[in-house]
Amino acid sequence: xxxxxxxxxxxxxxxxxxxxxxxxxxxxxxxxxxxxxxxxxxxxxxxxxxxxxxxxxxxxxxxxxxxxxxxxxxxxxxxxxxxxxxxxxxxxxxxxxxxxxxxxx
Amino acid sequence: xxxxxxxxxxxxxxxxxxxxxxxxxxxxxxxxxxxxxxxxxxxxxxxxxxxxxxxxxxxxxxxxxxxxxxxxxxxxxxxxxxxxxxxxxxxxxxxxxxxxxxxxxxxxxxxxxxxxxxxxxxxxxxxxxxxxxxxxxx
Numbered sequence: 001x002x003x004x005x006x007x008x009x010x011x012x013x014x015x016x017x018x019x020x021x022x023x024x025x026x027x028x029x030x031x032x033x034x035x036x037x038x039x040x041x042x043x044x045x046x047x048x049x050x051x052x053x054x055x056x057x058x059x060x061x062x063x064x065x066x067x068x069x070x071x072x073x074x075x076x077x078x079x080x081x082x083x084x085x086x087x088x089x090x091x092x093x094x095x096x097x098x099x100x101x102x103x104x105x
Numbered sequence: 106x107x108x109x110x111x112x113x114x115x116x117x118x119x120x121x122x123x124x125x126x127x128x129x130x131x132x133x134x135x136x137x138x139x140x141x142x143x144x145x146x147x148x149x150x151x152x153x154x155x156x157x158x159x160x161x162x163x164x165x166x167x168x169x170x171x172x173x174x175x176x177x178x179x180x181x182x183x184x185x186x187x188x189x190x191x192x193x194x195x196x197x198x199x200x201x202x203x204x205x206x207x208x209x210x211x212x213x214x215x216x217x218x219x220x221x222x223x224x225x226x227x228x229x230x231x232x233x234x235x236x237x238x239x240x241x242x243x
Contacts (some may be wrong), residue, residue: 013183017141017183017229018183018190021145021183025144026141026145027140027220028140028141029139029140029188030138030139030140030185031136031138031139031190031192047129075147083118090225091225091226092223093107095220095222095224096220096222097218097219097220098113098207098208098212098220099213099214099215099216099218
């Protein structure tokens, strides 16, 4: 299994989540985060924003679905401008459902 | 080393903390997150374990102003349930023990009890002393 962490624009979150739901991946955890990237924030006239608000989506999927989910997030979260976000993938050994105690997603 | 990421009900947090403390692993990171699972966040049982039934029906009938506004600009709105996300870094050999204990504490038998993920961690470093790996989390 893989854990996909996607840092996306907050306004794109609904679109991405609904697209994932449509593709059969309804389970998502989201949290608001603040961060900056290569551009060290954002300069608007005299005002410099060091940290910008983003939404972090956390999704755990089977290995086979990894590419599909990443492609979907990228397609929906893309605007073509700086600040679209990043996607990170990390391995997950095991998943447990608390209600049943079963392993697997 | 393994990272245990547990997404649990809000009201089960004190009990989970106590259970982990009793097993000798009191260190943890807590985050407030919103999540949805296979039921797509719509089920009332996903909220707190002791939620009265009347709250569920009234909450469903009366959407919050923000939800209402979103429903009129989007064809469909994704619903979320507030949850607590715990992150614990522990040695390999105690993972099963901790996961079992967390499952037994958090289980209510209703949808929304949460998920627990176990993933590998390559290195750990204690900032104060510079200790690495196992020593850093001991």
